[in-house]
Amino acid sequence: KQEVTQIPAALSVPEGENLVLNCSFTDSAIYNLQWFRQDPGKGLTSLLLIQSSQREQTSGRLNASLDKSSGRSTLYIAASQPGDSATYLCAVSQQETSGSRLTFGEGTQLTVNP
Amino acid sequence: DGGITQSPKYLFRKEGQNVTLSCEQNLNHDAMYWYRQDPGQGLRLIYYSQIVNDFQKGDIAEGYSVSREKKESFPLTVTSAQKNPTAFYLCASRRWNEQFFGPGTRLTVL
Numbered sequence: 001k002q003e004v005t006q007i008p009a010a011l012s013v014p015e016g017e018n019l020v021l022n023c024s025f026t027d028s029a030i031y032n033l034q035w036f037r038q039d040p041g042k043g044l045t046s047l048l049l050i051q052s053s054q055r056e057q058t059s060g061r062l063n064a065s066l067d068k069s070s071g072r073s074t075l076y077i078a079a080s081q082p083g084d085s086a087t088y089l090c091a092v093s094q095q096e097t098s099g100s101r102l103t104f105g106e107g108t109q110l111t112v113n114p
Numbered sequence: 115d116g117g118i119t120q121s122p123k124y125l126f127r128k129e130g131q132n133v134t135l136s137c138e139q140n141l142n143h144d145a146m147y148w149y150r151q152d153p154g155q156g157l158r159l160i161y162y163s164q165i166v167n168d169f170q171k172g173d174i175a176e177g178y179s180v181s182r183e184k185k186e187s188f189p190l191t192v193t194s195a196q197k198n199p200t201a202f203y204l205c206a207s208r209r210w211n212e213q214f215f216g217p218g219t220r221l222t223v224l
Contacts, residue, residue, distance in 0.1 A: 004156070032211045043120075043204055044157075044215040051211065089156060093211065099145065099164050100208055101172065104156030 002027045006090055006105035013080055014113050021075040021108045023090030028071050031093040031100060035064050035075050038087045038107070047088075048075070080112045117141070118216035120205050125221045127192070127199070135190045135219045137205030145208040146188040150174060150201045151218075157204060163188055192221065199223050 003026045013019055023033070032051045036044040048057045048064040050073070056065040063076040077084060087109045091102040118139045127133045139146065145164045149157035159172030163182040177196025182188055192199045200223045205216045 034212065036215075041202075041218075041220070043217040044206075046212060046214060049212045091157075091213075099162050099170060100211065100213075101147070101159055101162060102157070102213060104149075104158075106154065106156045 002030075002092060002094060002103045004090060004092055004103050004105035006088075006108050008108060009106065010109040010111075012111040012113065015080060015082060017080050017112075018076070018078050019080055019110075021077070021088050021090075021110070023073040023075070023105055025071045025073075025092050025103075027094075028068050029094065030068065033064075033066055033073050034091050034093070034102065035062075035073075036089040036091065038089060040087075044089065077110075080110075082112045082114050084112050085110055118205060118207055118214060120203075120216040120219050122219060123217070125219055127221065127223050129223055130194045132191055132193050133221065135192070135203055135205075135221070137188045137190065137216060138186055139188075139207045139216075140186060141207055141209065141214070142185070143207035143209050143214075144185065146182070147206040147208070147213065148172075148178075148180065148188070148190045149204045149206065151204060152201050160190065160203075 007022045035047045050066045061078040087107045089107045091104045121136045147162040148160040161180040163169035179191045203219045206213045
């Protein structure tokens, strides 16, 4: 059974700092990996999607990497801002025959202090 | 304006009552999903549907039921058999490999 772990569970940084969030998964037979952002009491916003054949994806100040063989992904946030404060969730999708269902980590709660 | 809507935003239920959560999408996506989120935890899959009139159980389907009579709609019923229904419920739809989420419904059992 796939298990996804995110470290750290919480992170507090000063504004302007670069930071890395970590995600690991136990079964490397994934179809893709998705990073989401969740604000308190809200739904999930998709940030980046990495296909299993890709090594990284970039969107603005965000860069996500994937090392499928070692079961790891990182989300790099450059020049953090207070508006980046949220919970970041990592999720992996198994092979498409399983309905592309996602298995989620428990998230990293990020606070960026002004 | 395309997207996924969930209603209501907040729902209160007495013990022993069934309640239905609405999920509608106008994105023309075939696949739809229901997840449950408990405080400080990730999301867990309840049910999913890849096509109209077909759906499969997820990891925690006990005490829940769904229907998929229309492509746009995937309602979730929380039955009285669900022992701990208080949670945040999220609906999603999928385009190709990427899932998109609605704003969620917070269900509280009184």
